[in-house]
Amino acid sequence: MANQKMVEQITSMDVDFAQWYTDVVKKAELVDYSGVKGCMIIRPYGYAIWENIQKELDARFKKTGHENVYMPMFIPESLLQKEKDHVAGFAPECAIVTIGGQNHLSERLIVRPTSETLFCEHFKNIIQSYRDLPKLYNQWVNVVRWEKTTRPFLRTSEFLWQEGHTMHETEAEAREETQKMLKVYEEFYLNVLAIPAITGQKTDKEKFAGAEETYTIEPMMHNGVALQGGTSHYFGDGFAKAFDITFTGRDNKVNYPHQTSWGVSTRMIGAIIMAHGDDNGLILPPKVAPIQVVIIPVAQHKEGVLEKAAEVKARLEAAGYRVKLDDSDQSTGWKYSQYEMKGVPVRLEIGPRDIESNNCVLVSRVSREKNFVSLDNLEAEVEKMLTFVHDELVNRARVNLAEKTHEATSHEEFLDVAANKPGFIKAMWCGDSACEDQLKDETGGVKSRCIPFVEDHLSDTCVCCGRPAKHMVVWGRQY
Amino acid sequence: MANQKMVEQITSMDVDFAQWYTDVVKKAELVDYSGVKGCMIIRPYGYAIWENIQKELDARFKKTGHENVYMPMFIPESLLQKEKDHVAGFAPECAIVTIGGQNHLSERLIVRPTSETLFCEHFKNIIQSYRDLPKLYNQWVNVVRWEKTTRPFLRTSEFLWQEGHTMHETEAEAREETQKMLKVYEEFYLNVLAIPAITGQKTDKEKFAGAEETYTIEPMMHNGVALQGGTSHYFGDGFAKAFDITFTGRDNKVNYPHQTSWGVSTRMIGAIIMAHGDDNGLILPPKVAPIQVVIIPVAQHKEGVLEKAAEVKARLEAAGYRVKLDDSDQSTGWKYSQYEMKGVPVRLEIGPRDIESNNCVLVSRVSREKNFVSLDNLEAEVEKMLTFVHDELVNRARVNLAEKTHEATSHEEFLDVAANKPGFIKAMWCGDSACEDQLKDETGGVKSRCIPFVEDHLSDTCVCCGRPAKHMVVWGRQY
Numbered sequence: 001m002a003n004q005k006m007v008e009q010i011t012s013m014d015v016d017f018a019q020w021y022t023d024v025v026k027k028a029e030l031v032d033y034s035g036v037k038g039c040m041i042i043r044p045y046g047y048a049i050w051e052n053i054q055k056e057l058d059a060r061f062k063k064t065g066h067e068n069v070y071m072p073m074f075i076p077e078s079l080l081q082k083e084k085d086h087v088a089g090f091a092p093e094c095a096i097v098t099i100g101g102q103n104h105l106s107e108r109l110i111v112r113p114t115s116e117t118l119f120c121e122h123f124k125n126i127i128q129s130y131r132d133l134p135k136l137y138n139q140w141v142n143v144v145r146w147e148k149t150t151r152p153f154l155r156t157s158e159f160l161w162q163e164g165h166t167m168h169e170t171e172a173e174a175r176e177e178t179q180k181m182l183k184v185y186e187e188f189y190l191n192v193l194a195i196p197a198i199t200g201q202k203t204d205k206e207k208f209a210g211a212e213e214t215y216t217i218e219p220m221m222h223n224g225v226a227l228q229g230g231t232s233h234y235f236g237d238g239f240a241k242a243f244d245i246t247f248t249g250r251d252n253k254v255n256y257p258h259q260t261s262w263g264v265s266t267r268m269i270g271a272i273i274m275a276h277g278d279d280n281g282l283i284l285p286p287k288v289a290p291i292q293v294v295i296i297p298v299a300q301h302k303e304g305v306l307e308k309a310a311e312v313k314a315r316l317e318a319a320g321y322r323v324k325l326d327d328s329d330q331s332t333g334w335k336y337s338q339y340e341m342k343g344v345p346v347r348l349e350i351g352p353r354d355i356e357s358n359n360c361v362l363v364s365r366v367s368r369e370k371n372f373v374s375l376d377n378l379e380a381e382v383e384k385m386l387t388f389v390h391d392e393l394v395n396r397a398r399v400n401l402a403e404k405t406h407e408a409t410s411h412e413e414f415l416d417v418a419a420n421k422p423g424f425i426k427a428m429w430c431g432d433s434a435c436e437d438q439l440k441d442e443t444g445g446v447k448s449r450c451i452p453f454v455e456d457h458l459s460d461t462c463v464c465c466g467r468p469a470k471h472m473v474v475w476g477r478q479y
Numbered sequence: 480m481a482n483q484k485m486v487e488q489i490t491s492m493d494v495d496f497a498q499w500y501t502d503v504v505k506k507a508e509l510v511d512y513s514g515v516k517g518c519m520i521i522r523p524y525g526y527a528i529w530e531n532i533q534k535e536l537d538a539r540f541k542k543t544g545h546e547n548v549y550m551p552m553f554i555p556e557s558l559l560q561k562e563k564d565h566v567a568g569f570a571p572e573c574a575i576v577t578i579g580g581q582n583h584l585s586e587r588l589i590v591r592p593t594s595e596t597l598f599c600e601h602f603k604n605i606i607q608s609y610r611d612l613p614k615l616y617n618q619w620v621n622v623v624r625w626e627k628t629t630r631p632f633l634r635t636s637e638f639l640w641q642e643g644h645t646m647h648e649t650e651a652e653a654r655e656e657t658q659k660m661l662k663v664y665e666e667f668y669l670n671v672l673a674i675p676a677i678t679g680q681k682t683d684k685e686k687f688a689g690a691e692e693t694y695t696i697e698p699m700m701h702n703g704v705a706l707q708g709g710t711s712h713y714f715g716d717g718f719a720k721a722f723d724i725t726f727t728g729r730d731n732k733v734n735y736p737h738q739t740s741w742g743v744s745t746r747m748i749g750a751i752i753m754a755h756g757d758d759n760g761l762i763l764p765p766k767v768a769p770i771q772v773v774i775i776p777v778a779q780h781k782e783g784v785l786e787k788a789a790e791v792k793a794r795l796e797a798a799g800y801r802v803k804l805d806d807s808d809q810s811t812g813w814k815y816s817q818y819e820m821k822g823v824p825v826r827l828e829i830g831p832r833d834i835e836s837n838n839c840v841l842v843s844r845v846s847r848e849k850n851f852v853s854l855d856n857l858e859a860e861v862e863k864m865l866t867f868v869h870d871e872l873v874n875r876a877r878v879n880l881a882e883k884t885h886e887a888t889s890h891e892e893f894l895d896v897a898a899n900k901p902g903f904i905k906a907m908w909c910g911d912s913a914c915e916d917q918l919k920d921e922t923g924g925v926k927s928r929c930i931p932f933v934e935d936h937l938s939d940t941c942v943c944c945g946r947p948a949k950h951m952v953v954w955g956r957q958y
Contacts, residue, residue, distance in 0.1 A: 032601055035558060036588070039551035041601050044616070047547050068526050072518035072637055073621055074574075079514060095553075096578040097590065100636070101625035102571055109515070111576065111590075122511055122520050137523070142552055142621070146580035157579075158551055 010341075012279050017223045021151070024273055028282045028342050031152040038150040038157030042266070045342065048290035049269055050160065054140060056192050056287065057162065057264070060184050066136040066164060071118040073141070074109040079117045083242040086116060089209020093145040095157070111144040116210065116235075116261055119165040120243040123257070129248050130169050133257060134177075138164040153270035154227070154479045161265035167240075167257040169249070174258035175234055181262040182215045182232040189229060193268065194285040194393035195219045195275050196401060197229060198424070198474055200450030205433040208261075212236040218449045218474070220397075221274035224404040224422030226449050226476040229271055232262035270479065275400075276393050282343025283365050285393055286386040293382055294339045295325040296332055298351030308355050312348065312378065319379045321386075340365060345389040346382060366392045405474075409459045411466075414475075418443035424476045428469035430462035439464050439475065449474045489820075491758050496702045500630070503752055507761050507821050510631040517629040517636030521745070524821065527769035528748055529639065533619060535671050535766065536641065536743070539663050545615040545643060550597040552620070553588040558596045562721040565595060568688020572624040574636070590623040595689065595714075595740055598644040599722040602736070608727050609648050612736060613656075617643040632749035633706070633958045640744035646719075646736040648728070653737035654713055660741040661694045661711040668708060672747065673764040673872035674698045674754050675880060676708060677903070677953055679929030684912040687740075691715040697928045697953070699876075700753035703883040703901030705928050705955040708750055711741035749958065754879075755872050761822025762844050764872055765865040772861055773818040774804040775811055777830030787834050791827065791857065798858045800865075819844060824868040825861060845871045884953075888938045890945075893954075897922035903955045907948035909941035918943050918954065928953045 010023035025031050030046030042050065058068075074097060081087045090113045097109040112118070123135060140162045150156050164181060168174040182199060189195045197219035207214035211233035219229045237256035240246070249255040276283040286292050293316055297309040306327055313325045324344075326335050332349075339347060349361040349370075360378070362371045364385050373381040404423025408414035417425050418439075425446065429435060440447050455472035462469050489502035504510050509525030521529065537547075553576060560566045569592045576588040591597070602614060619641045629635050643660060647653040661678060668674045676698035686693035690712035698708045716735035719725070728734040755762040765771050772795055776788040785806055792804045803823075805814050811828075818826060828840040828849075839857070841850045843864050852860040883902025887893035896904050897918075904925065908914060919926050934951035941948050 032604055034551050034597065035555055035600055036551040036553045036597075039553060041551065041597075042549040044546035044548055047549055050549075051547065067523035068530065069523055070521035070526055070529075070639065072513050072515040072520065073623075074515045074518060074637070076514055091581075093580055094578075095576045095580075095588075097574045098577045099573075099575040099587075101573070101627070108578075109574075118513065118515075118520075121514055125511055144552075148580070158553070160549065 010279070010281065013222065013277075020277075020279075021274060024277055024281055024341075025152045030269070030273075038147050040152045040156050042160075045290055046269060049272070049284070049288050050266060052288040052290065053192075053268060054162075057184075057188060058140070060188060061138050061162075061164065064136075064180065064184065066138045066166075069137050069139050070141070071112075071115050071122070071139060073112050075112055075115075075117055077108045077110060079121060080110050082117060082120075083210050083239050086210035086239075090114065090145075093147070095144045095146055112141070113143055113145045114261075114263075115139070115141075115143075115163055116165065116239060117243075119261075120239050120245060123167050124243055124245045127167060127245060127247050127257060130250050130255075132247060133167060133169045134173065135167040136164075136177075137166065138162055151270075151479075153266055153273070159266050161263050163263040164261060166260045167245070168259070169247075169255075169257065171236070171258045174236075174260050178213070178215060178232045178234040178260045178262070181260070182217065182230075185217050185230040185232070185262075185264060189217060189219060190394065192285065192287045193272055193275075194390050194397065195229075195271060196394060196398050198401075198450065198452055200452035200474065202231070202450055203433065203436060203448045203473070205436050206448060208233045210235065210238060212238065216450050218476075219271050219275060220401050220404060220424060220476075221271070221479070222277065222400060223274070224424075224476075225274075226424065226478045227267065227271050227274070228478060229268065230262070230264035233260060235259040235261070275397050277343070280337075281341030283389075283393065284343035284345060286345045286390050289343065289345050290322060291324045291339070291342070291344045292322045292386060293324075293346045293348055294335075294344045295323065295348045295350065296335045296339075297325070297327055298332055298349055298354075300327055302352045304355060305350070305352060309350055312350060312360065312375070315378060316382060319382075321382060346385050348382075364389050364392075366396075407456075407458055408463055411463055414439065414463045415442055418446045418475075422477075424449065424474050426456060426458060426472055426474055427463035428459050428461060429471050429473040430465055430467040431470035432462075432465065432467075435462055435464035445477050446475050447478060449476050449478070489758070489760065492701065492756075499756075499758075500753060503756055503760055503820075504631045509748070509752075517626050519631045519635050521639075524769055525748060528751070528763070528767050529745060531767040531769065532671075532747060533641075536663075536667060537619070539667060540617050540641075540643065543615075543659065543663065545617045545645075548616050548618050549620070550591075550594050550601070550618060552591050554591055554594075554596055556587045556589060558600060559589050561596060561599075562689050562718050565689035565718075569593065569624075572626070574623045574625055591620070592622055592624045593740075593742075594618070594620075594622075594642055595644065595718060596722075598740075599718050599724060602646050603722055603724045606646060606724060606726050606736060609729050609734075611726060612646060612648045613652065614646045615643075615656075616645065617641055630749075630958075632745055632752070638745050640742050642742040643740060645739045646724070647738070648726075648734075648736065650715070650737045653715075653739050657692070657694060657711045657713040657739045657741070660739070661696065661709075664696050664709040664711070664741075664743060668696060668698060669873065671764065671766045672751055672754075673869050673876065674708075674750060675873060675877050677880075677929065677931055679931035679953065681710075681929055682912065682915060682927045682952070684915050685927060687712045689714065689717060691717065695929050697955075698750050698754055699880050699883060699903060699955075700750070700958070701756065701879060702753070703903070703955075704753075705903065705957045706746065706750050706753070707957060708747065709741070709743035712739060714738040714740070754876050756822070759816075760820030762868075762872065763822035763824060765824045765869050768822065768824050769801060770803045770818070770821070770823045771801045771865060772803075772825045772827055773814075773823045774802065774827045774829065775814045775818075776804070776806055777811055777828055777833070779806055781831045783834060784829070784831060788829055791829060791839065791854070794857060795861060798861075800861060825864050827861075843868050843871075845875075886935075886937055887942055890942055893918065893942045894921055897925045897954075901956075903928065903953050905935060905937060905951055905953055906942035907938050907940060908950050908952040909944055909946040910949035911941075911944065911946075914941055914943035924956050925954050926957060928955050928957070
């Protein structure tokens with residue numbers, strides 16, 4: 001009953017998905033709103049997810065040879081303006097410092113929306129010879145993009161992210177880096193966040209301001225809406241030329257280096273919530289869950305129960321798991337609901353009868369069935385259940401992605417699917433951005449997500465204009 | 480000879496300490512200057528030191544029950560103004576955002592110089608009952624304090640730090656927290672950074688804007704100048720009252736909680752440089768050194784040398800050490816100088832003759848003597864030498880602190896010591912800030928560092944005015 005009471009507190013996904021999301025981020029104590037318009041407070045439980053994400057990703061970046069640095073958070077306006085496409089893309093959403101130390105500044109400072117320009121200024125100082133290449137840098141920082149309508153994690157004026165910035169001797173190396181880092185994201189989404197996703201290339205219309213090519217990972221949320229989950233950009237030597245970055249090559253001639261950048265942000269926490277959650281709240285992938293196992297003592301006033309629970313906790317912590325023992329005076333029913341809301345992958349119940357028979361009960365957040373396991377096999381059983389939760393989340397997300405991916409081979413069919421079936425639409429495209437604009441207008445927001453690396457051949461003609469098709473595009477609405 | 484060449488590139492400490500510092504931060508590749516006035520670029524080698532500092536400190540914060548969060552970087556001007564002393568202290572050095580998304584903002588946003596006000600706004604939302612206390616929060620973020628003259632790490636307009644913010648049910652608990660966190664800093668400085676330091680209470684004149692009491696750790700640099708190395712503040716319920724934060728107590732009455740905050744920053748990297756460095760460059764404490772052991776192969780073109788060097792590297796990495804093998808085509812002499820400049824605690828040389836006799840050579844950065852050790856005992860010998868370097872750095876810093884700490888019992892003596900002997904001065908004080916002002920003026924900058932926890936009784940009267948003394952103060956110049 002306590003359980004039911006808890007469940008009533010959040011809106012059902014089917015009734016109002018947006019309200020369900022808002023309820024979950026608040027009740028699971030991931031965020032709090034602040035008096036700063038469009039900015040969020042990330043609370044301990046939300047920030048712990050981010051710390052686990054950082055740990056996993058940072059290890060992958062270092063393993064692929066990248067080094068962390070820190071660039072200033074302010075960009076002099078003249079520096080941002082050096083690359084024309086770049087400034088055109090970002091100028092509308094800048095926060096600008098005009099006063100410092102009680103004086104009006106002679107040059108306005110942009111709070112970084114992204115840091116290509118700062119990295120380029122630095123690269124110019126430190127790259128002289130091919131021996132100085134590649135430079136493989138990353139930074140974990142806050143950035144600001146002024147947003148009109150905001151939602152926690154998905155779209156906020158300030159957010160946290162990592163931005164990789166690399167410089168290479170050759171175009172081939174830079175292109176390889178661009179693909180390599182997208183694959184790092186793809187592997188991370190699947191193996192850590194339990195989210196399978198479509199990857200591919202952005203159309204020219206959707207690419208990053210200043211990039212030659214943008215590659216993207218596009219996970220689908222439970223309701224069929226896409227979330228741009230991470231991007232990797234190939235810049236060619238455009239910024240290098242704008243910033244006059246040159247090096248003496250092996251041929252003893254002056255060359256421009258080739259550049260990439262790539263980033264993922266706290267949006268990923270939004271992806272976790274909306275890809276895996278259910279009407280009982282969050283379901284967290286075990287690899288980033290701040291609490292992997294919550295121990296709920298049953299009849300905890302009885303002799304020996306809390307001692308045994310503490311012993312079990314110590315054993316699991318020694319085995320490397322993140323464990324919480326809730327011995328507060330709340331009811332067990334309340335506790336069950338609370339940690340379901342918080343998406344803890346495994347619940348461990350232990351009471352007098354379990355102790356007598358050298359057992360405990362394990363309940364996974366995805367099946368919610370009781371499993372009686374011997375304490376002798378505790379660590380192995382917990383590991384098995386955490387693996388099960390991860391795999392089950394992947395399976396569910398795969399099924400959702402498959403069920404909500406549709407095909408359209410005619411204009412009418414495209415509009416019909418867009419109007420009636422939430423999810424992705426695979427459809428052929430001529431390569432003209434005018435058709436992207438038209439489809440977006442006609443559907444009230446369906447945009448090209450990407451040209452996937454593996455394209456199906458659905459027909460010979462563009463689903464919009466009927467001219468010869470160049471690519472199959474995955475289309476969808478987005479957060 | 481290569482060694483001498485390298486050494487010539489930096490200014491000697493005795494000739495010009497400030498120039499020595501600037502040379503070291505540049506040549507050891509810790510920072511680069513940027514086009515953003517007063518802001519620094521932290522390069523990979525500098526940032527890796529910061530990452531090691533973060534890892535060590537964060538573990539200590541978590542072990543003492545603190546949780547990490549993230550607050551917005553912008554503070555609405557009205558929020559900053561709620562606590563009068565606080566805003567008076569910080570207003571002169573604020574960077575202010577006045578434009579967002581191409582519109583003039585209706586309320587100006589301060590880029591956080593510190594985040595007490597934001598935490599208080601959040602605490603008001605989440606604290607209702609004594610059951611919600613304590614709140615033990617910390618965040619790792621960038622902050623901005625507009626500075627006129629800046630030096631890398633020591634004083635920059637933007638810097639990185641951690642700020643702990645806690646709320647407690649009782650005054651006693653909050654006072655205990657204030658002291659506990661100062662002790663965490665003291666232990667960290669000694670056991671991780673190898674810097675023994677004086678700790679104590681700031682005089683009213685020097686305390687944090689809005690605090691009731693400020694405690695400080697004051698390490699001494701090689702040249703006798705102090706660096707305020709970290710502070711811990713007790714706020715009483717001043718902010719709680721200004722922000723109307725209340726809770727229902729065990730007595731069922733409405734109470735104000737008691738507050739603390741505490742922080743250390745990237746300044747600590749400046750402390751490491753100036754406490755330990757020498758005319759050959761940096762000397763890094765082993766626990767935060769990005770490279771703990773650098774392996775330099777001798778006659779590396781000879782058969783088997785690079786293979787053996789790689790094997791040694793693998794062994795040391797498996798044992799948990801941070802190791803670099805430099806097999807570049809630079810001369811060994813250049814390499815020796817290069818890694819001395821970078822302050823690598825232990826150098827491992829290995830060549831054909833060493834391999835033949837199953838030996839290698841270990842050279843510590845502090846003694847620079849060659850030690851022939853058997854490869855059979857490699858890990859143990861490396862551990863021994865790293866411990867030796869740490870201990871030797873502590874000893875040297877202790878000797879420096881003792882040698883450069885003087886006593887003064889009369890006004891004349893105080894002025895004489897201040898003029899002629901770099902370092903700290905212990906002297907009695909009446910408790911009147913007018914005397915602090917006078918001494919600062921007369922000496923051109925000697926200020927009270929702190930009232931140490933253990934005071935000597937040097938005389939009965941204030942060294943400045945001759946009135947009865949209340950405390951012994953440690954005085955000194957500061958960065």
